[in-house]
Amino acid sequence: MKKLDSSFKLIKEKLHKAGFKLTPQRELTVEVLLEKEKDHLSAEEIYLLVKAKNTGIGLATVYRTLEILTELQIINKLTFQDGIARYDLNMGSDKHQHHHLLCLKCGSIEEVKQDMLFEIEKEIERDYHFLVKDHRLTFHGICRNCAEQDKEDESDVNVNG
Amino acid sequence: MKKLDSSFKLIKEKLHKAGFKLTPQRELTVEVLLEKEKDHLSAEEIYLLVKAKNTGIGLATVYRTLEILTELQIINKLTFQDGIARYDLNMGSDKHQHHHLLCLKCGSIEEVKQDMLFEIEKEIERDYHFLVKDHRLTFHGICRNCAEQDKEDESDVNVNG
DNA sequence: AAATAATCGACACTAAGTCTCAACTACTAT
DNA sequence: ATAGTAGTTGAGACTTAGTGTCGATTATTT
Ligand SMILES: [Zn+2]
Ligand SMILES: [Zn+2]
Ligand SMILES: [Zn+2]
Ligand SMILES: [Zn+2]
Numbered sequence: 291m292k293k294l295d296s297s298f299k300l301i302k303e304k305l306h307k308a309g310f311k312l313t314p315q316r317e318l319t320v321e322v323l324l325e326k327e328k329d330h331l332s333a334e335e336i337y338l339l340v341k342a343k344n345t346g347i348g349l350a351t352v353y354r355t356l357e358i359l360t361e362l363q364i365i366n367k368l369t370f371q372d373g374i375a376r377y378d379l380n381m382g383s384d385k386h387q388h389h390h391l392l393c394l395k396c397g398s399i400e401e402v403k404q405d406m407l408f409e410i411e412k413e414i415e416r417d418y419h420f421l422v423k424d425h426r427l428t429f430h431g432i433c434r435n436c437a438e439q440d441k442e443d444e445s446d447v448n449v450n451g
Numbered sequence: 452m453k454k455l456d457s458s459f460k461l462i463k464e465k466l467h468k469a470g471f472k473l474t475p476q477r478e479l480t481v482e483v484l485l486e487k488e489k490d491h492l493s494a495e496e497i498y499l500l501v502k503a504k505n506t507g508i509g510l511a512t513v514y515r516t517l518e519i520l521t522e523l524q525i526i527n528k529l530t531f532q533d534g535i536a537r538y539d540l541n542m543g544s545d546k547h548q549h550h551h552l553l554c555l556k557c558g559s560i561e562e563v564k565q566d567m568l569f570e571i572e573k574e575i576e577r578d579y580h581f582l583v584k585d586h587r588l589t590f591h592g593i594c595r596n597c598a599e600q601d602k603e604d605e606s607d608v609n610v611n612g
Numbered sequence: 613a614a615a616t617a618a619t620c621g622a623c624a625c626t627a628a629g630t631c632t633c634a635a636c637t638a639c640t641a642t
Numbered sequence: 643a644t645a646g647t648a649g650t651t652g653a654g655a656c657t658t659a660g661t662g663t664c665g666a667t668t669a670t671t672t
């Protein structure tokens with residue numbers, strides 16, 4: 291896995307440059323985050339995945355590591371409506387967080403890679419004198435799968451009723 | 452206050468139509484929400500404000516009332532990065548939640564009334580087959596006050612150093 | 613005014629996240 | 643390589659937002 295390796299090295303470098311030690315616990319946490327890049331894991335989930343890898347790790351250590359990685363902008367902390375913090379690798383060189391599609395039926399989280407907020411941010415800075423550093427944009431709605439499921443259920447009702 | 456009165460009546464009507472009883476606790480909670488329309492109160496804050504009004508109210512009742520009001524789309528539940536739920540009256544006739552400017556320095560929350568996401572939502576529906584029902588958009592950055600404060604501090608340093 | 617189904621409030625409980633502190637370890641400099 | 647040290651770890655106590663329980667209460671209907 292070429293890409294993961296180079297990301298891994300980059301992250302380790304960032305940690306080192308910021309004066310943090312490269313402990314096995316931190317390496318394993320980053321490893322998990324890289325492996326589950328597509329997911330949006332909670333601290334608890336990361337904790338279990340690291341523990342499953344081989345040795346143990348303390349939950350507090352996971353929280354501390356995630357805090358550091360967030361400070362260094364290696365990951366982004368996201369909070370959807372359930373109030374549980376989830377973490378998202380900040381891979382790309384984009385300075386801004388990508389968007390999310392949160393399905394109200396099944397709870398799935400899909401990513402929207404395009405930013406598309408550039409014009410809006412300019413308006414905000416002009417009209418509100420607010421210096422935008424980042425954003426969080428989540429669309430609430432019905433995902434493709436659930437919409438298709440709904441359609442099936444509907445035709446079932448029509449057939450049977 | 453004409454506007455508050457008519458909003459109050461509208462909300463009470465909505466509750467009644469949905470089959471909920473109009474208890475004094477619910478009325479007081481709505482009253483507080485209307486009075487603090489500009490704020491983004493947590494359940495705890497609402498609880499204290501209702502209690503301060505006259506009689507007591509249970510915290511659980513506040514949570515239950517807020518849940519009902521959210522279901523009926525009279526209020527919107529918001530979760531910023533601290534993970535605490537905050538509630539926002541859904542006054543206007545806009546079907547979509549307005550946006551927020553969250554200051555990273557002082558924690559203030561400002562509102563952005565314009566929507567501006569119409570085009571983006573159309574793109575999302577087309578490209579991702581995701582049926583958008585609502586959204587949450589928060590810009591993280593530095594508010595006007597804090598930016599001015601920063602400038603002052605900076606010139607102080609220049610003068611003194 | 614009585615019947616009743618909804619609602620209330622006190623309090624127990626759950627769970628995400630933080631704090632504490634003694635033990636430990638990655639790095640630095642000899 | 644070794645020792646010194648500052649940073650880090652993990653267990654568990656703690657905090658706190660939010661939920662669940664249940665007997666007592668009350669808004670509404672008739
Ligand atoms: Zn879905
Ligand atoms: Zn994401
Ligand atoms: Zn500010
Ligand atoms: Zn608002």
